[in-house]
Amino acid sequence: MTIHKLLAGSAVGAMMATGAMAEIVIGASLPLTGAFSISGAKHDQGYQLCVDLINERGGINGEPVRLITSDNRSDPATAINQYERFINVDQVDAVFGTFSSRLTFPVANILARNGYVHPAPAGGALRIYTQGHQNLFYFQPNAAEYIGSSVTDMIQELIAEEDRPTTAAVVVADDFFANAVEAGLLGLQVIDPADGSVVEDMAPGYLAEAGIEVVYTEKWPEEGFNDWLNLANSVKRSGAELIIALTASAEEAVQVTRALQTVRAEPKMVYYSQGTQAEFLEGTNDASEAILVHTSWHAAAPYEGVLGGQPFSNADFVELYQERYGDFPDEDAAIPFAVCQGIEQAIIGAGSTDNAAMGEWLYARTNEDPVRTILGRFAWDERGLPVDKPFLMAQWNGGELQFVFPTDEFETSPLNHPKDGF
């Protein structure tokens, strides 16, 4: 090999290196396999679609974006390792958050320690936001503990007093997120696992405030539980008019529904914490009728966001997602898409990928000058929780997930009540 060839090779290498530096690299650890794989795979689609669309629009500040995705197998330790690798080995410019509170909680510490902006698509448990992290931004309406208020507000606003459910059975997956929703509904104390201190006392709880008596509660382990019929039979025997199933995944929501259908439970109303996904409808068919689910996103919500520096509406997202993946999107794809929009706007707003500057820019958002996404506007309080952003209540009717509450945001469908069996 001559000296000329060596020099030429070095020059090409240098050019390639320069080229590599001229891109924005973002890391995302997702549960593509394991217990959260259904949601994880959709998060991957949401992130990837967003990054591709940004690149089609010329990148961020003229630089193309490259997304590195790793499968954390739904395992917290693996998720931690992968984010550490993104930071220390890949030296990514920014990160996207992972799915589920169980993974977000430990990952939050790593990203805070390294000064990275942590845009969380999932991880609604309040105790994640009370650790004093200054870099955390939640891309759903509010902490899971407050979801119950949307349920009881809906009952009180949309249902005549004599038709309202007066008793409730609350069954809960022993999961970070589900436990958080339970705490709000039942009025439990939210405890910081680090020091045992009370983060917030949710007493008396949204159900008690609404005059709904809890007649049955049960908790099942997050993994390995199969005795759904026994559980459903106990719920039925309680005679509760409102059945609340706080599941950690759509798969569990399917199991609960099929079991309630088998035992022929006949509540007035059913609310789930998961079940917006097409897979839920596929697994439950007609039994899904009139089941209520809270959601952070709805296809019909007329939100106007920004992408690649251009207007990008929720309807655009629905159309392009279907074009790309052939399926109708659900919130598991929409929320990460909004995360990606948020990070793009933060980089543009900060003028660089300096995470400290990005964080400052995000914290400076207000409802008048928010981050604009397909999930609507976002501005955060000092904990990293969105300000004045209600959850949406949706209901399965005729195989369609209809938006029913709140009624003052957009056009809503009438609430189907009472539920006519399963």
Add this chain to the structure above:
Amino acid sequence: MADILQILILGLALGGVYALMGAGLSLVFGVMRIVNLAHPSLIMMGAYVAFWGFRLYGIDPIVMLPVAMVILAATGVLLYKLVFEREAKSAKYSEMTVLLTFAFAMVFEGALATAFTNTQRVTTPDYAVDAIFIGNVFIPLGQLYAGIVSLVLIGALALYLKYSRFGYAIRATTQNREAAELLGVNVNFVGLVSFAIGLALAGAAGALVSFVFSFFPSKHWEWIAILMSLVVLGGMGSILGTVVAAYILSVVAAFVGFFFGATLSTLTFFVALFVVLLVRPQGLFGEKPELA
């Protein structure tokens, strides 16, 4: 009284499904000393066969069951010839197969996820969410059918093992591989057929599981611990023991769930595993291990 009867029925109904899920695992260990950690992922494969038969052609999952058995048996033959036959005489064979089948479980999971995505699936024949009500007590039809089919298959296998000539050979190999070989049994062929039968049972269990539980590729990790509990309680390698253990643990778990909560219900299987290993390592029907 109705409560007790109801819990008993639900426990037995679940036990029928678990029995078939564990039977193939037990057979393969009994004959081949293969601790097949990939067994639940193979059950998953059977579930996908039944699911797609139902989804694409409307074929009932119980009708698809033989198809799932044939496909899984063929997979078994292939796996055995390519992988498990080679080191069958190794003194460390069982230990090796633990790692090997663990790797296979991950490979199968990845292959299934690639082929069918991680989307949850469930086969939805009408009977899967129906029940017979007798007063306040109900019998879930899906689990009843699954339990009946399961018992028929296990019964047929038991009769085959007991009365057929090849069944003698399988039992002889299970009891003492070296002695069987000395007496002219082609233990390698016995291993091949047993492995194929074991996987066929996984296929059958998958077809039944497809309408009893929802499933997705990584779901198998939740099943392996429960199935190992059944096999250990029953006695490693004893199909009868696995069946009995499946019914016992399912009924006990149902009662524990009703009286002490769902969390402890699942714990029943693992407590049983620990207790058996401490008190009676050979399980209910297994042979006492010889001291070296």
